[in-house]
Amino acid sequence: MILQYLMQEFEHEVESSRKLLQAIPEKDLGYKPSATSWTMGELAQHIATIYYWYVGTYTQDVYDMATDQLESGDTNDIKETLSLFESNVKKARTALKSLTEDKLQDNWTMKVGERIVLGPMPRGIVARGFLFNHIYHHRGEMIVYLRATGNKVPGMYGPTYEDSKKG
Template sequence: MIKQGLLNEFNYEAENTRKLLKAIPDSALDYRPQPHLWSVAQLASHIANIYTWFDGTFNYDTFDIGNLERVEYDLTSAADILAKFEGHYQEAKKVLENSDESTYMNDWKMVAGENVLIPASPKIAMVRGFLFNHLYHHRGELVAHLRAAGYPVPGLYGPTYEDSQKR
């Protein structure tokens, strides 16, 4: 029952992620509002990459992010980032569909070798906080970057201000 709720949210929000990534023109990829912030390309590739973390979160009680295979992105191609997202999305969807709901209350932690990055907490809390909310946070940053650069953004939860002014 919990899994079905997670799947519904996952699929709905993946469509929002897809809309946002499709809205990125190559001309926006190098933009960063401040020198210390990630560029649009770096944010977009990080968003796409979060979908590779589903296996380590759902299928293990200890996720060693140091063992995660690094995915290389062409940061000069929005189409490449979108294509990688699509593949990662399909893999993450399978992981979620095949997850064992009886493990959702297991303690889960993230490590990098011997270093504990996220201390033990119920897996379901980490699915919501570490995977889902983390993803939404970075999507918000990406929307802000695109807007600051003067690019249009899609409405994710209804029409954008610009859309509402067209009526």
């Protein structure tokens, strides 16, 4: 039952992520709010990349990022980032469909080489806390970036503040 809910949330939130990434204008990809922040293009690419992490989370008990071949593209090309996003979503969807309720309870660990960076913890907790919530966090940042550069934020959970002030 939980797996069914995760799949439904995944599909709904993929559409929200897609809307947000499609709202990013190429002219603002170099914007960054501070010296320690990512550029808008880097943040967009990170959001697209998180969807790839679903594969390692759902198909491996120990996911070693040091040995994985993460794809990346030009952070100054939003079309390339959108293409990466769509490719990673497809891979994530396949990995999610391979899960069972029992596998959600199996322990999972993320490491970089010999250094453990997350876990061990049940895969279902990782799905919510590391994958889903991680994307939501960075989408919130992207909304701030879009507003700071005077761009329209798409409604993802109903009308935006700006939409509600019209009329």
